[in-house]
Amino acid sequence: MATLNVDLGSRSYPIIVGADLLGDRALLSPYLAGDEVVVVSNDRVAPLYLDRVTASLKDRRLNCQILPDGEQHKTVGTLQLVFDTLLDNHCSRDTTLIALGGGVIGDLAGFAAACYQRGIAFIQLPTTLLAQVDSAVGGKTAVNHPQGKNMIGAFHQPVCVVSDTRTLVTLEPRQLSAGLAEVIKCGLICDELFFSWLEDNIEKALAYDEEVLEYVIIESCRHKAQMVARDEKEVGERALLNLGHTFGHAIEVATGYGNWLHGEAVSAGMVMAATMSQKMGWLDKAQCDRIRELLTRARLPIDPPVAMRSADYLRHMKADKKVSGGRVRLILLEAIGRARLVSDYPDALLHEVLGEFSG
Amino acid sequence: MATLNVDLGSRSYPIIVGADLLGDRALLSPYLAGDEVVVVSNDRVAPLYLDRVTASLKDRRLNCQILPDGEQHKTVGTLQLVFDTLLDNHCSRDTTLIALGGGVIGDLAGFAAACYQRGIAFIQLPTTLLAQVDSAVGGKTAVNHPQGKNMIGAFHQPVCVVSDTRTLVTLEPRQLSAGLAEVIKCGLICDELFFSWLEDNIEKALAYDEEVLEYVIIESCRHKAQMVARDEKEVGERALLNLGHTFGHAIEVATGYGNWLHGEAVSAGMVMAATMSQKMGWLDKAQCDRIRELLTRARLPIDPPVAMRSADYLRHMKADKKVSGGRVRLILLEAIGRARLVSDYPDALLHEVLGEFSG
CATH class of the missing domain: 1.20.1090.10 (Dehydroquinate synthase-like - alpha domain)
Structure with a gap:
């Protein structure tokens, strides 16, 4: 396991990389803003890893939002589904949003976290190599517009990034x-x-x-x-x-x-x-x-x-x-x-x- | 005319208050990020004041977006109309978005500016007392969700606020x-x-x-x-x-x-x-x-x-x-x-x- 720090003053955060990190409860708990947690994932990744993540969050008030997989769903419409879940569950500003998936899930959930109540904490659990090396790091969040990629978005840094290399085994x-x-x-x-x-x-x-x-x-x-x-x-x-x-x-x-x-x-x-x-x-x-x-x-x-x-x-x-x-x-x-x-x-x-x- | 400064370090900006300020080109031009300007207003305010504002921006590449008036339109759906206009006109990151209207227009246009390409400059020209004393100042932007007011939004400070007291004459x-x-x-x-x-x-x-x-x-x-x-x-x-x-x-x-x-x-x-x-x-x-x-x-x-x-x-x-x-x-x-x-x-x-x- 290796840890890197992204140095951004009060918005600094660690990137933790290693094998078999998902489900390690001790790893996430210092970064949770409060009792409420919403995990956003997709219908490809969730069957593989969601159980492991939710088991590590058993003592929290937990909700999950499973979205369809694919770049074509990185839209304002899909974003609304996340907002609906947050509001249906009366999630407060102390909620932590966890993105479990590839770049699409990370960008979309990150943008939802940036906008919900003008900004809540979020954690990246990238499960693709692309997300682990690039999109989960750096705080760029966005959705696409029919006329342009990532046109609607925000800079919103995660509170931590945990990259489990073992998840790459299931990657096509x-x-x-x-x-x-x-x-x-x-x-x-x-x-x-x-x-x-x-x-x-x-x-x-x-x-x-x-x-x-x-x-x-x-x-x-x-x-x-x-x-x-x-x-x-x-x-x-x-x-x-x-x-x-x-x-x-x-x-x-x-x-x-x-x-x-x-x-x-x-x-x-x-x-x-x-x-x-x-x-x-x-x-x-x-x-x-x-x-x-x-x-x-x-x-x-x-x-x-x-x-x-x-x-x-x-x-x-x-x-x-x-x-x-x-x-x-x-x-x-x-x-x-x-x-x-x-x-x-x-x-x-x-x-x-x-x-x-x-x- | 009086000027107040909102002291936020690199995001500081002036609030300029006085009679007959709309249409004063010298007032806005130091705050425009580039040649491209999009004015967002509503169908009540635009017939009264849009001409004055656009006349002062004649040398710019100007587009206008007139939205329906009212809090019920402060939605993600209306926001999309603003994004469509920005993208239809190939507006770059150097575009300045100008909000001409009350709190609804200011909050919505401000949030559009916060999200478009992850943040562009915006100017508030509030035309209601509520917006002049409150919503145009402080950088809170948002739209409503059916389940809660201002639930989706961002902190995004304007580059300046110009409050023309003369506009209050036409206020109900x-x-x-x-x-x-x-x-x-x-x-x-x-x-x-x-x-x-x-x-x-x-x-x-x-x-x-x-x-x-x-x-x-x-x-x-x-x-x-x-x-x-x-x-x-x-x-x-x-x-x-x-x-x-x-x-x-x-x-x-x-x-x-x-x-x-x-x-x-x-x-x-x-x-x-x-x-x-x-x-x-x-x-x-x-x-x-x-x-x-x-x-x-x-x-x-x-x-x-x-x-x-x-x-x-x-x-x-x-x-x-x-x-x-x-x-x-x-x-x-x-x-x-x-x-x-x-x-x-x-x-x-x-x-x-x-x-x-x-x-």
Whole structure:
């Protein structure tokens, strides 16, 4: 078991990573705001792990809300179901909301916690690699709008994050790969050594090697926690964590939420960002090839859907949160291990990249 | 024109009060985050003042969203209309949202600004006395849930508040009185001298005397700004501002949103709180009479709806945000000018008060 601290002053919190942590009552109880607890999970995760979690909360006034699984349910409508449960049970401001599941559950329950009575405590129990390395850490919560991903949300930090690596055993291989996309992203943004380490260990990660996965989670969280601590509200450096996400969100929205997994879209998006970086003269061909190769070995797509046209990307990218002053800002790579937020790229280069990737 | 500062560190902002301020372009422009502006108003206020505001924003990329008027529209559904407008117009994070209207518009637009892309700038242009003295100041934003008022919301401070006293001329007398309920509340909580001054000047306020109203607004905002600066997230002292609101919210919810105005419900609620305070041995009969008399002179109801029973109050009060550890916390008066948050009152006294006020 390893513990990392996200340093945010009065809103600091620990990330606890290890095997068989769910159901450890001693772990959660210091973080519960009061007697009332609501666990939010989905119909895929709940049958596997809900009993373990609720058994550890037996002495509390406990309610559960099981939502349908999938990105397509990350909506204001589903959010309302959580509010209904909170109000039907007369939950007070001292209620702690616990998110048990992947990124969708974490983002949605986190946003519910941010808004209910203007903010209650919440705990993340991420059960997918993607959530453990990325979405459960950093306090970004949101739901989607038909016109854009994560458009409605809040910054609301959890009071703790408990990542049980044992839950990854029940994760579909496709979901494990999707999580590895964010892990590889982390190496690309700020740690070339970690990227190299991943080149040496990616097959072990895919084989659910528990030690390798624990290291992967801790390293990814460590990098993310540092960036979040320095820039909680994403006014600067934190935006780098969105490498591949501007293109990736366009893919997710254009293909309909849930068809491409978030990590898959980010994978293809990172290849597009790398290609653009190469055209800027920053990456060379060998580096681009290394990126494509590692993603391929991680069983991730490196090409966006063939049906997407340049105009599809541009339309969705213009609705992205990273637009500033009417200009789409891109996160590009100066090298493997060094990302940069760029507004002053030549439009012609962007169009060239989009053209190349259009079917 | 008078300016007050709400002191919240990096989130500090001015409250500017005076006659004929709407349409003064120089006033708003330092507070606009960028070129994009969305004005949210309602179908009662927009025909009166929207032109003046939009004329002052002619050089900006401007969109307007006119919502139906009334508390019954302060819902997640209406909120979605604002999000749709923001997304239909590809509004970026640099957009400034301007709320032009009363408390409902301010609370709803403020919450939309809090959530859109996890938070954009917003400006309050309150056009009712209630909003000018209370709801536009302090950063509380929210929408209602069928089971409770302001249950879904956020703390999100405006970047400035501009209160044009001239807009009060078009306010219905009933709405002016409703605003005075919050003004009287302010005197009751923390300023006996102000309460006495109101006893001397209430008729002038009701007659729309501009100087009297400007003083009323500045004094109320000054008290509120101090409390908010000391306790932004309402973990302590700020809760005192809810005097009369626990009973009042129960009245509003039980009678259906919009039938009793918020200020009217708060007025009856304050009389109930004063009665409870008398039973606690804190207020004497003369003080209770002074409170009832001033509210009556302000043309406010001092009795709740006859149809409400004790059980109705208790049911709605239990869903209130001020519940802690299963106990309804009450704000009571130790004297005129001194309020106190109380959890350890005898239940029998509360039931006695509810019984007396039940029809």
